[in-house]
Amino acid sequence: MLLAAGCRQDMQNQPRMFPQRGTTLFADGRSVRPQVEHTVARGQLYESDYFYTGLMNGKEADVMPFPATMQVLDRGQERFNVYCTPCHSRVGNGAGMIVERGYKPAGNFHDPKRLAEPLSHYFYVMTNGYGAMPDYRAQIAPADRWAIAAYIRALQLSQNATLADVPAGTQVQNLTDVAQGLGEPASYAGPWPMPATAVYGQKTIGIVAGAPAEPVPQPAGKTKGETMQPPARPSGAHK
Numbered sequence: 001m002l003l004a005a006g007c008r009q010d011m012q013n014q015p016r017m018f019p020q021r022g023t024t025l026f027a028d029g030r031s032v033r034p035q036v037e038h039t040v041a042r043g044q045l046y047e048s049d050y051f052y053t054g055l056m057n058g059k060e061a062d063v064m065p066f067p068a069t070m071q072v073l074d075r076g077q078e079r080f081n082v083y084c085t086p087c088h089s090r091v092g093n094g095a096g097m098i099v100e101r102g103y104k105p106a107g108n109f110h111d112p113k114r115l116a117e118p119l120s121h122y123f124y125v126m127t128n129g130y131g132a133m134p135d136y137r138a139q140i141a142p143a144d145r146w147a148i149a150a151y152i153r154a155l156q157l158s159q160n161a162t163l164a165d166v167p168a169g170t171q172v173q174n175l176t177d178v179a180q181g182l183g184e185p186a187s188y189a190g191p192w193p194m195p196a197t198a199v200y201g202q203k204t205i206g207i208v209a210g211a212p213a214e215p216v217p218q219p220a221g222k223t224k225g226e227t228m229q230p231p232a233r234p235s236g237a238h239k
């Protein structure tokens, strides 16, 4: 027993700093030393680089810092659909789901003002935010922000594209023919109206807030511990 107790005089007992606990060793009394201001780890100075800032000599520019391949555009589409569509919608008209429910209308990428912006403007907005729009610097890596910017350009092109914009030899089909070829009615190629039950937060965008007059199930006579049954659906209802 005595021998075993004697073995505990190891590094356990040496003086050391405990995180967030004060010390008398340093003049400011902090055991955790503050980082030296204005120091940057080697290889992490992003300030001056177009790839990280979207600015060239302090200005936005209309170039990609790397080639916009099909792979980059696919990635951009995927990331755009994840991060931007809730507000900007899949077509980028600024009337996404969140906006339809009352958020400030997000920028429409097809209006003349946004069409005229240089490519890195989109990168810059994602990096630094813009008015009511939060920044996505932490969520989206720089390469992906560029991919999204490239995809926004593709979206813009898609709205007013002509046959001359597609590579020679590419077969372009009329949307109505595509729909009919798939055995769908021609109307599938037109705009799809929202269902009558859609709920809108803003009068300007759609129908006035008009939740269907569906009775709210009341927990009639419900006692503690009892589980509430969902209301029975009338037969023939499709949803």
Ligand code: HEC
Binding pocket: 080, 083, 084, 085, 086, 087, 088, 098, 103, 104, 105, 106, 107, 114, 117, 121, 122, 125, 126, 130, 131, 132, 133, 134, 136, 148
């Ligand atoms: C939470 C909703 C929301 C999300 C998500 C969002 N935005 Fe926005 N965005 C807005 C709003 C709102 C505005 C208009 C801001 C204003 O005018 O105050 C805007 C404006 C913009 C503008 C226009 C700036 C200008 O020059 O007028 C761009 C570009 C933009 N967003 C890009 C994006 C991209 C790219 C994403 C995805 C990474 C994204 N936004 C995600 C809400 C959003």
